[in-house]
Amino acid sequence: MTRxxxxxxxxxTMLLIxxxxxxxxxxxxxxxxxxFIHLSVGQEAVAAGVCSALGPQDSVASTHRGxxxxxxxxxxxxxxxxxxxxxASGVCGGRGGSMHVADLxxxxxxxxxxxxxxxxxxxxxxxxxxxxxTGGVAVAFFGDGALAEGALxxxxxxxxxxxxxxxxxxxxxxxxxxxxxxxxxxxxxxAWSAAYGVPHAEVDGNDAAAVAAAAxxxxxxxxxxxxxxVLEARTHRWRGHFEGDPQRYRDAEDAARAAGxxxxxxxRAALLAAGVAESALHAAEAEARDAVAAAIxxxxxxxxxxxxxxxxxxxxxxxx
Amino acid sequence: MVQAINRALxxxxxxxxxxxxxxxxxxxxxxxxxxxxxLQQRFGPxxxxxxxxxxxxxxxxxxxxxxxxxxxxxxxxxxxxxxxAMDALVNQAAKARFMFGGQRGVPLVLRTPHGGGLSAGxxxxxxxxxxxxxxxxxxxxxxATPADxxxxxxxxxxxxxxxxxxxxxxxxxxKGEVPDAPEPIPxxxxxxxxxxxxxxxxxxxAAVHWATDAASLLAAEGIEAEVLDLRSLQPWDEAAVLExxxxxxxxxxxxxxxxxxxxxxxxxxxxADAGFDELDGPILRVGAPFTPVPFAxxxxxxxxxxxxxxxxAVRRTLD
Ligand SMILES: Cc1ncc(C[n+]2csc(CCOP(=O)(O)OP(=O)(O)O)c2C)c(N)n1
Ligand SMILES: [Mg+2]
Numbered sequence: 109m110t111r112x113x114x115x116x117x118x119x120x121t122m123l124l125i126x127x128x129x130x131x132x133x134x135x136x137x138x139x140x141x142x143x144f145i146h147l148s149v150g151q152e153a154v155a156a157g158v159c160s161a162l163g164p165q166d167s168v169a170s171t172h173r174g175x176x177x178x179x180x181x182x183x184x185x186x187x188x189x190x191x192x193x194x195x196a197s198g199v200c201g202g203r204g205g206s207m208h209v210a211d212l213x214x215x216x217x218x219x220x221x222x223x224x225x226x227x228x229x230x231x232x233x234x235x236x237x238x239x240x241x242t243g244g245v246a247v248a249f250f251g252d253g254a255l256a257e258g259a260l261x262x263x264x265x266x267x268x269x270x271x272x273x274x275x276x277x278x279x280x281x282x283x284x285x286x287x288x289x290x291x292x293x294x295x296x297x298x299a300w301s302a303a304y305g306v307p308h309a310e311v312d313g314n315d316a317a318a319v320a321a322a323a324x325x326x327x328x329x330x331x332x333x334x335x336x337x338v339l340e341a342r343t344h345r346w347r348g349h350f351e352g353d354p355q356r357y358r359d360a361e362d363a364a365r366a367a368g369x370x371x372x373x374x375x376r377a378a379l380l381a382a383g384v385a386e387s388a389l390h391a392a393e394a395e396a397r398d399a400v401a402a403a404i405x406x407x408x409x410x411x412x413x414x415x416x417x418x419x420x421x422x423x424x425x426x427x428x
Numbered sequence: 429m430v431q432a433i434n435r436a437l438x439x440x441x442x443x444x445x446x447x448x449x450x451x452x453x454x455x456x457x458x459x460x461x462x463x464x465x466x467l468q469q470r471f472g473p474x475x476x477x478x479x480x481x482x483x484x485x486x487x488x489x490x491x492x493x494x495x496x497x498x499x500x501x502x503x504x505x506x507x508x509x510x511x512x513a514m515d516a517l518v519n520q521a522a523k524a525r526f527m528f529g530g531q532r533g534v535p536l537v538l539r540t541p542h543g544g545g546l547s548a549g550x551x552x553x554x555x556x557x558x559x560x561x562x563x564x565x566x567x568x569x570x571x572a573t574p575a576d577x578x579x580x581x582x583x584x585x586x587x588x589x590x591x592x593x594x595x596x597x598x599x600x601x602x603k604g605e606v607p608d609a610p611e612p613i614p615x616x617x618x619x620x621x622x623x624x625x626x627x628x629x630x631x632x633x634a635a636v637h638w639a640t641d642a643a644s645l646l647a648a649e650g651i652e653a654e655v656l657d658l659r660s661l662q663p664w665d666e667a668a669v670l671e672x673x674x675x676x677x678x679x680x681x682x683x684x685x686x687x688x689x690x691x692x693x694x695x696x697x698x699x700a701d702a703g704f705d706e707l708d709g710p711i712l713r714v715g716a717p718f719t720p721v722p723f724a725x726x727x728x729x730x731x732x733x734x735x736x737x738x739x740x741a742v743r744r745t746l747d
Contacts, residue, residue, distance in 0.1 A: 167496055201529030210528040217495055218528060222519050228488020229520060235489055236496035239448060239474055246492070259515070262485035269480065422526045422564045424533050424588040 113160040113320035116384065116392065119375045121156035122316060123396035125176040126372055128185065131400050132175070132192060132206075136351045140408075142194050145206040146173040150314075150346035153371035154279050155180040157319025158247060158339070161327045165244035167215040167233035169226030172207050173279070174219030177249055183211045185403035195410040202413030203421065215244070224257030226250060227276065231263045234272040234336075245273040245330040253284025255293045255300070264336065268304045271335035275326050278338070279313065281345040286357045301338040313341030314371040317378070344369050429602045432574035433463045433539070433595065436581040437501065441471045444499060447585060448475045450486055451503030451539075460505050461541065461600050483509050487516035487538070494536040494590075495524065501585060506552045507542040507594065510560075521590040522565030533588040539581070542570075543634055543684055544721045544728055545598040553721035553728075555633075555685035557594050561662040561694070567615055568662040570594040572636035574604035576659055579613035587615060594661075596633040596684075618665035620672070624654035627678035627742045630669055630695060632658040635682045635714075641735035642682075646742055653742050661691050669695060670703050677708040678745045682738045687715025709745040714738050 129147045136145055148155065155176030162168070162181075170177040178188055183199060191198030192206045199211050210218035217233060220226045230248035237244035254260055255278070267274040278297050282289060301308035307329075311322040319341055326337040344366035348355045355363065376389055440447045449464060455478040458465030468476035479486050483504055490500040504510055510517070517538065525533045544553035560568050567589060571577040577595065584591035621636060622643050631639040636657045643653040656672055658664055673679050679699055681692035692713040699711055714733050722728050 167492070169492065199529065200527060200531070203529050204527040208523075208527045210524075210531065212495060212528065212531045215496075217492065218524070220520075222515055225488065225515055225520060228485045228516060229492035229495070231485060232489030232492025232494070232500070233496040234492075236493040236498045239493075240446075240497055242497075246496075259484045259488060262480075262482035263488070265480060266482060266485050266489070418526070421530055422522075423567075424525070 113157070113317065113324065115317055115375065115379055116388070118156050118160060118316040118320060119372070119379060120392050120396070121160070121180050122152040122372050122375060123392055124399065125152040125155060125179045127396040127400045128179060128188070129175055131404060133351055135193070135404070141192060143205055144350045145192065146350050147347050148173045148176040150366055150369065150371070151279055151281060151343045152176050153316035153319050154277065154313045154341040154343055157316045158277050158323040160320045161323035162247065165215065165242050167217055167230060167237070167244060167246040169217045169230040169233070169246070169248045170219040171226060171249050171251060172219065172221055172223070173251065174209060174249070175206070178209045178211070178216055178219065181211070181214055181216045183209065183214060183216055185399055186406045189403040189407040190410050193407045194413055195407050196413045196417070197407070197410040198413070201417065203418055224250060224254040224259045227260045227263035231267055231272065231274055234267065234274040235270070238272060243331065245275060245327055247275045247277055249277045249279060251284065252278060252280040252282065252289040253292065255297060264301070264304050264306060267336035268306050271333065273330035274336040275323070275330060276336065276338045278340045279343055280340055281343050283345050283349065285349050297338060297340050306336050306338055308338040308340065310340045310342065313343030314369045314374060316371055316375050429574040429577045429595070429604070430462050430600045432578040432606045433581060434465060434467070435606065436578045437464060437467060438470065440582065440585045441467065441475060446497060446499045447501065448477060448493070448498055449501050449503070450477050450479055450490060452479055452481055452505055454478060454503055459503065461597070463539070464503070483512035484516060487513035488520065490536045491516050491520045491524070491534055494534045495532060499535045499585060501537040501539060504538060504540040507540045507556050508551050508554045510540060510556060517560070517566070518563050522563045525589065526565060534590050535588050536590050537584045538590070538592045539595060540592065541595045541597040541600070543596040543598050544732055547723055547725055547728060549723040550720040555683070557661055558685060558690045560592050561691060565590065566662060567591040568594060569615055569660045570596070570633045571659060572599065572633055572657050574602060575606045575610060576613060578606045579610050580615070580659060583613055583615050591615065594633065598634055613659065616660045616663040616665055618659055618668040619657045621655040621657050624652035624676065626652045626676055627680060627746060628654045628656060628669070628672040628676045629680045629682060629738060629742065630656045630658060631682040632661060632691070633684060635684050635733065638733060638735045639682050639738055642738035642742065645735060645739045651742065651746065664695065666698060666702065669699060673699060673703045674706045677706055679703070679707070679711045680714060680738060680741045680745060681711070682714040682733060684733060685715055686718055687713050688718050690715050709747070712741040712745050714741050
């Protein structure tokens, strides 16, 4: 029987992601975030729903737009914010930043600065789970733009012939950087999956409960050894490709339409309709706000990352 | 040398259940050069895994598997094809330990053959090791003898970081003793192949044998050249090179790879600095000319460095 995700828990995860990313948007505008960041505002239901189907032994490979995946996977907010702000107490010691948040003990194999690169890594994790007999599965998140990358095709083919427990999750937001992805990819993902003989399911990526149910169904099939699955979540990118993106390529209507699909408002309404008290929702919102505020305060107070610690970090310390 | 590699793989598979092999036709077929012959029969198709022709996914999967508790040994059939695996190797494997703040290393090995002499042409003969030596996070070794091929591969598999083992195709057929209980060879340690007092020739891979031939030619003229086999290119044994240079005061670096921007350039630059006070002549490099590797026998013979060119360089630095 498919395990049902707790709808309030899904909302909590989405609130945490939204709160964290909106805070990052402000911090970025204020110049507190080095480099550049890609926000997943509006896409939270995919991260929350998919990760709700996973257990602690499972592995996740993420993307450049990976904050939601990390938070939904349970990466501690303190370490997360400290990393994105480049502090010594970051999960990666400030050496990776937004595009490389990883927490290997939680099976979070990292956000990735290379489009499509997470798929073969998750493929390898799935192989390791199979060979080691851990019972774990691996998930690769990727965007619709990544469908044009060869590594993704190689990975789906390999997962199919080896029948590996790999779930490929496409976050289809319609955009590949500054271009509509339908101008870049000739085949639909469903046709593409069918060609490799891999079951493909499409889900409303703004509906966390639907994503969670579809992911749970797929993950159970993976655990039964039925081979890889593809899950395509239609969603919307509310903001620019990166923070500060003037979006000259996008008309204002499209951005406004995107914001009309709010997974959080939707989940909230469903909970209220199901009889959950508004006060419980306010409490969840306050909790997310407080957690994010505390993590930011912690990151600001943390010492800067130290070059002396990083200098010899490319290799394991020599055994003496 | 192929048997030595096969033995190293077999022993590693037998000793550690986390070791797996991945590559094109390495299973039932025993590998394009026979290095994995018999291993799939012995260890099963799960651990000795035939892959489709997907270099990017082979390398990427090796990274993911290494981050998830295995010690994958991937084979890429010709070093020329490493171009297709570069993202996983350079942006993922080499970066993970550093960019994830030291949480975990990527204990993978890539075995891949380089080198010419077989008329394999421009896309099956290249020596691209300098590319990989240039990437922080990778280690690169290149054995010249069966004994070293065995020991360096064992060290590479045991290493907590990604190691590229570059095997010279022309040496696969080379015969040579591997002791029953071989001494481990740490990565980063060179070896004096032939001692000499007049000049140092530093080489690796096939060029080690050209260098010893050159030393024999020179000996007939009364010149005693010392030949140093680097064995590891990244990290390389700077102390051993400097020590030899401080006895001979002359240095020639030889390799099969293109001379320009190669491993020899790095060694020459370091020794021009650290060894400045020891030098009594110019540091000279012997490598391939700056063209693709040609096909026809006559062309390839003209292209590849050899003992005569190394000997000529030694004479010149002694001039
Ligand atoms: C290999 C590679 N090529 C190009 C880029 C630049 N780039 C970063 S994100 C992106 C668009 C990706 O689109 P998609 O996969 O749909 O993800 P989304 O940004 O929509 O989440 C591009 C082209 C990159 N990071 N890596
Ligand atoms: Mg997209």
